[in-house]
Amino acid sequence: MTYGTTTRKAETALEGARREQGVSREDALALAEVARLDELLEAASAVRQQGKGNTVSFSKKVFIPLTTLCRDYCGYCTFRKDPGQPGAHFMTPDEVFALAEQGRRAGCKEALVSLGDQPERIFPEAREFLKRQGYARTLDYLAAMCELVLDGTGLLPHANPGVMDGPALDKLKDSNASVGLMLENVSVRLMGDGLPHADAPDKVPSLRLRTIEEAGKRAIAFTTGILIGIGETMEERIDSLVAIRAMHEKYGHIQEVIVQNFRAKADIPMANHPEPSLDDMLRTLALARLILGAHMNLQAPPNLSYEDFPRLLDGGINDWGGISPVTKDFINPEAAWPQIARLEKETEARGFVLRERLALYPEFVSRENFLSPCVRKRLNALAASDGFAN
Ligand code: SF4
Numbered sequence: 468m469t470y471g472t473t474t475r476k477a478e479t480a481l482e483g484a485r486r487e488q489g490v491s492r493e494d495a496l497a498l499a500e501v502a503r504l505d506e507l508l509e510a511a512s513a514v515r516q517q518g519k520g521n522t523v524s525f526s527k528k529v530f531i532p533l534t535t536l537c538r539d540y541c542g543y544c545t546f547r548k549d550p551g552q553p554g555a556h557f558m559t560p561d562e563v564f565a566l567a568e569q570g571r572r573a574g575c576k577e578a579l580v581s582l583g584d585q586p587e588r589i590f591p592e593a594r595e596f597l598k599r600q601g602y603a604r605t606l607d608y609l610a611a612m613c614e615l616v617l618d619g620t621g622l623l624p625h626a627n628p629g630v631m632d633g634p635a636l637d638k639l640k641d642s643n644a645s646v647g648l649m650l651e652n653v654s655v656r657l658m659g660d661g662l663p664h665a666d667a668p669d670k671v672p673s674l675r676l677r678t679i680e681e682a683g684k685r686a687i688a689f690t691t692g693i694l695i696g697i698g699e700t701m702e703e704r705i706d707s708l709v710a711i712r713a714m715h716e717k718y719g720h721i722q723e724v725i726v727q728n729f730r731a732k733a734d735i736p737m738a739n740h741p742e743p744s745l746d747d748m749l750r751t752l753a754l755a756r757l758i759l760g761a762h763m764n765l766q767a768p769p770n771l772s773y774e775d776f777p778r779l780l781d782g783g784i785n786d787w788g789g790i791s792p793v794t795k796d797f798i799n800p801e802a803a804w805p806q807i808a809r810l811e812k813e814t815e816a817r818g819f820v821l822r823e824r825l826a827l828y829p830e831f832v833s834r835e836n837f838l839s840p841c842v843r844k845r846l847n848a849l850a851a852s853d854g855f856a857n
Pocket residue numbers: 537538539540541544545546547582583584629667669
């Protein structure tokens with residue numbers, strides 16, 4: 468394909484995207500190659516306007532790190548620990564309840580429960596802890612802790628435990644408003660020697676896609692997304708976004724797509740790996756908006772762009788994700804969340820209105836088959852008539 472041909476293709480793709488026609492994989496690749504950043508941002512903003520108007524949302528959450536033990540060793544992770552390392556921990560039910568209660572008192576409505584993936588598969592210490600609590604699998608203990616949080620505090624749980632099978636998803640649906648698993652990337656290449664997923668058996672893309680699909684079959688509102696800057700190509704990012712879109716076209720259950728940027732940390736194997744630039748992040752966000760269309764909720768974490776975070780709005784996002792007034796970001800402990808007042812000021816300064824949402828996005832609140840009776844009851848108490856937080 469000549470440069471001129473690609474440029475015309477890119478122009479046609481941009482025109483189509485602005486008319487809310489969505490872009491094909493081929494068009495996205497052409498745009499990634501030749502479109503100017505300002506053109507992409509303008510098109511992404513126009514598409515967001517069609518689907519989301521000037522509303523930008525966030526969720527007030529408390530972050531519950533149920534366990535830092537994990538059987539995977541992702542090259543960028545500072546969260547995971549082996550037993551015996553400082554910070555290695557499995558939270559007891561009392562600790563879970565106390566932290567959730569602290570969040571409730573601070574006005575949170577969401578309990579984000581994050582944890583390492585299947586630690587009992589390789590660590591006897593994890594198996595022993597679970598046995599003492601009466602469970603064989605971390606996923607079963609997680610479901611019980613989500614029930615504890617929902618029943619005891621009224622916060623809406625959103626579990627993010629890694630790969631899940633059908634029975635685990637069935638249990639989680641009883642107590643969760645939504646469930647999450649970052650796809651990260653569909654490329655198996657990233658599992659090669661020396662690459663970030665070389666020693667991460669739960670990062671096999673087909674396993675993650677299967678989890679997303681199983682959630683779709685069960686009508687579970689689902690959060691997923693991509694992680695950029697870990698050695699993937701732009702084509703692999705686009706393929707990942709197209710795979711997420713295909714899942715949503717089939718099951719209609721993807722409630723939000725996160726584009727998360729890698730941040731280097733001193734204590735990780737990828738400490739010296741270059742971070743993606745702000746322009747790279749904006750370019751990827753804009754392509755995500757054009758691929759996913761006007762109605763998908765597109766999120767970028769503000770704390771991972773530090774003082775530049777307001778510019779992420781230019782990329783077509785309509786959500787800032789969960790903001791915690793009580794706990795740090797345990798996944799990126801070096802990056803503090805902005806205060807909600809600052810988030811509101813910066814969002815409004817760019818002509819948007821900041822609204823608090825729940826762990827379930829407004830468009831899913833009225834979809835009866837997406838919620839268990841227990842979650843529905845609590846959700847009704849927290850949701851305004853338009854589905855945002857009341
Ligand atoms: S990113 Fe998740 S799966 Fe990978 S090592 Fe960290 S906690 Fe485990």
